[in-house]
Amino acid sequence: MxxxxxxxxxxxxxxxxxxxxxxxxxxxxxxxxxxxxxxxxxxxxxxxxxxxxxxxxxxxxxxxxxxxxxxxxxxxxxxxxxxxQLPSWFQPYAEMEAAATYISTYQAQLVHGLLQTAGYARAVLSTRDQGDLDGQVAARLERQRILEREQPPVMWVVLSEAVLHQEVGGREVMREQLAHLLSLQKRQWLEIQILPFTAGAHTGLMGSFTILRFDKDPDLIYTEDFVQGHMTANPEAVKEGSVRYDHLQAAALSVNESAALIARVMEERYGDQPDGRNLA
Structure with missing residues (x-):
């Protein structure tokens, strides 16, 4: 037996x-x-x-x-x-993210996890050897279910233009990811703005951050370093993050202009290219 x-x-x-x-x-x-x-x-x-x-x-x-x-x-x-399956240090944030009624995030290098395609998520997660990659990808996609709820959180995303140009996972993965961002623009509760290179020095130069707001609980601000994440409800930290975010929104392209830039980068950088495109 x-x-x-x-x-x-x-x-x-x-x-x-x-x-x-x-x-x-x-x-x-x-x-x-x-x-x-x-x-x-x-x-x-x-x-x-x-x-x-x-x-x-x-x-x-x-x-x-x-x-x-x-x-x-x-x-x-x-x-x-x-x-x-999420990292133990990330699980408390994921619980608060799922309970938030308003999510504001600035991302300097990567598409936010709630907006990633499976291919993009796999490419990001594969840079670190942390066990079952399939399980990690499934866990990241599971987080996105909060956007499918009958009453999803309001989500406002500002992405650095660098996010569009950083080739994560190859051209096909990036084309799919940018197309996904464009499809998300149709959602009533989700807005995406691009902070262009021409914005110059800005209040997000210190790195990515996310602000979570709740109906009855204090607001939170979340940041990450290369080891783990940090979440705080300290009023001064939340106030500083909120002011920085307001400035980023003001410096970013409008929602429609952002969609046009995403579409242009998708076609010009990741679209079908004729043979010999690198021979010039």
Whole structure:
């Protein structure tokens, strides 16, 4: 008889998910291969998720719910699982981000995580070896679900023009990412402005930051260094961040002008190029 790994369902959300998946599958009288065939994956992947070697995605969880008649159990669990895949120092911020009613962010180098495509997120996360890359990407995309809520937070984003030119993941990934930014411009509660190179010296030169506002709780300001993030509700820090952000918004292009610049960079820098474009 094969040695089946025993899980402690109280060890982590991922262990609990794997334990429950195995229990539900066996209760349905299905082998790993049989369940895999139903949900369009391999039996090996089922086994890896049951033993916590792979992190489940939301799409996988929804298919398992349907296949096992689980009444949304795994779709509910996967949110906890994916949040637990975020770095431990980042999880408190992610919880506050999900509770915010207004998000204002300035990004100097990268597209904000809530606006990243899967390809862009994968390229960013792959610069650091931190275990299961698929799980990290799924966790980052899971954060974006707050923008799909019936009442999403109001989000205002100022991106340095440098973000558009920093080629993350290659030309195809960047073209997809910039196209995604343009598609987001259609959302009622989300605005994107570009701070152009011509703005010169500005109040965001010290780096990226995000301000979170809430209906009943104090505002927060969040910054990151190369090790971890820092979140504070100190009134003076929040006031300083808010003033800096107001200046950045004033110096940035209008929303329509920003969309035009994004579209132009997308076509000129990342569009289809004829052969021999580098021979000049």
């Amino acid at each position: 094969s040695n089946i790994r025993q899980l402690d369902p109280s060890a982590s959300p991922l262990d609990y998910y794997g334990y429950e998946l195995r229990r539900a599958r066996e209760a349905a009288g299905l082998t790993q291969a049989q369940l895999g065939a139903i949900v369009f994956c391999t039996g090996s992947l089922i086994g890896q998720i049951e033993t916590t070697l792979k992190v489940p995605t939301r799409e996988f969880s929804e298919r398992v719910d349907a296949a096992l008649g689980a009444d949304g159990r795994f779709s509910r669990l996967v949110g906890l699982v994916l949040r637990n």
